[in-house]
Amino acid sequence: MKTIKKLTIGTWIFIILAWYLITKSNIVESVLVPSPYEVWTTFLDILKGGYNGISLISHLGISFKRLFIASLVAIITSIPLGLLSGYFSKVRAIVDSIIQFYRPLPPLAYYTLLILWLGIDDESKIALLFLAAFAPVYISCVSAVTKINQDYILSAESLGASQKRIFLHIVLPACLPEIFTGIRTAIGVAYTTLVASEMVAATSGIGWMVIDASRYLKSDVMFVGIIIMGITGILIDLVLKFLEEKLVYWKSYV
Known part of the structure; x- marks a missing residue:
């Protein structure tokens, strides 16, 4: 594990060093x-004064509110529907074609x-x-069943076990285990769709910040937004992996 961590850290040191040398x-x-220095100073400026009169925390909060509400509703609805579709072929015949139609x-x-x-x-x-988060969880549930x-x-x-007990x-x-994989995939897909959702008729959000900066060639702001989205995406995934290890503790023994 130490070697793997060293390789990961070394990779990012190489990327940042190459970035520095190129600029x-x-x-x-x-x-x-x-x-890298310009991006860092821009991050400090945005952290201090915000962007477009809105603080960085507010931009993140607005985006995460949209992301978490959508993901939570998608998880709550897609898990039972996916399990039912996997368990009962008639339910799958009704639902699956609709999901497969809009998914791509x-x-x-x-x-x-x-x-x-x-x-x-x-x-x-x-x-x-x-809609972006629903399909991956649904498909993982059907596949798992x-x-x-x-x-x-x-x-x-x-x-003599009842259907309820069997379920x-x-x-x-x-x-x-497969449901958690679907959830991690779903939140990742929803996060990538976040920028698209904030492109139209939005004045706030981390995705909107990147899109707005691109209109005025503010590449430093774009880099800040992209890096923040990448880091927060990793943190969200780490939280999900932690929950998976705690709730699906038998996975490593299967």
């Missing part, structure tokens, strides 16, 4: 690729429709993130 040697203009669609393709239906406020943005060893279910039925004590625990 120091003026291979590219600073308007295209700002130096680019978010911006139907975002304008959501704006027409729900308005330009947070409702349309949350709906877009919800279909992979369950049927001998376990048949053995439980032969011992709670066999199906759900067996599916949890």
Whole structure:
């Protein structure tokens, strides 16, 4: 593990060093690729004075509010529906084709429709993130149920276990590892869709900050926003991995 950590740290040291050398040697203009020092000072300025009159914490809070509400609703609805679809073929026949139809669609393709239906406020943005997060969790649930060893279910039925007990004590625990993988994927997908949701009719949010900075060629602000999104994305994933280790403690023994 120490070697792996050293390799990870070494990789990022190399990236930052290469970034510094490229900007120091003026291979590219600073308007295209700002130096690490410029990005750092811009971050301190935004941290102190905010961006567009809104503090950095507020930008992050607005984006995370949209992200977490959409992800939570998607998880709450997609898990039971996915498990039911995996367990009952008739439910899957009704639901699966709908999910498979909209899943590959680019978010911006139907975002304008959501704006027409729900308005330009947070409702349309949350709906877009919800749709982005729903499909990965649903698919992981269906996949997890279909992979369950049927001998376990048949053995439980032969011992007189009810469908409720089979679901709670066999199906759900067996599916949890793959469900968590789906949740991690879903939140990642929703986070990448966040920028798209804040491109239209928004005046705040970390994604909007990057888009607004791009209009005025403020590459230093863009770098700050992108780096913040990357770091916060890693932190969110680490929290999910921690929860998975605590709740699905038997995963390492399977």
